[in-house]
Amino acid sequence: MFIIGILVVVAIFGEIFHRLNPWKKPEPAYEELVAQIKEADWYRELSRDEACRRVLENDPHVQAYYASTYEAQRLLTQEGFQLGLIDYVKEQAAKSQAKPH
DSSP, X not given: OHHHHXXXXXXXXXXXXXXXXXXXXXXXXXXXXXXXXXXXXXXXXXXXXXXXXXXXXXXXXXXXXTXXXXXXXXXXXXXHHHHHHHHHHHHHHHHHHHSOO
């Protein structure tokens, strides 16, 4: 019983230290992450095409790819996530060009 009590106390102090860790890097601001995404080579390449730019700016599914800090960091760091967005944008752009206006 004594050992369990010690383990609980150690776990509580470990959690407190983890949350208040002074050496932990702060998360970048969401606006900074969005700016980094829009400066990325793949994003600029997509935005050169008019149809793709319309999808990037107006499609709610695209905004969902970087709706929070976590998703924005994921979009910046994971190539598979980037490729998924690129494929989606190109697919939607092709659909919008195929529709008669």
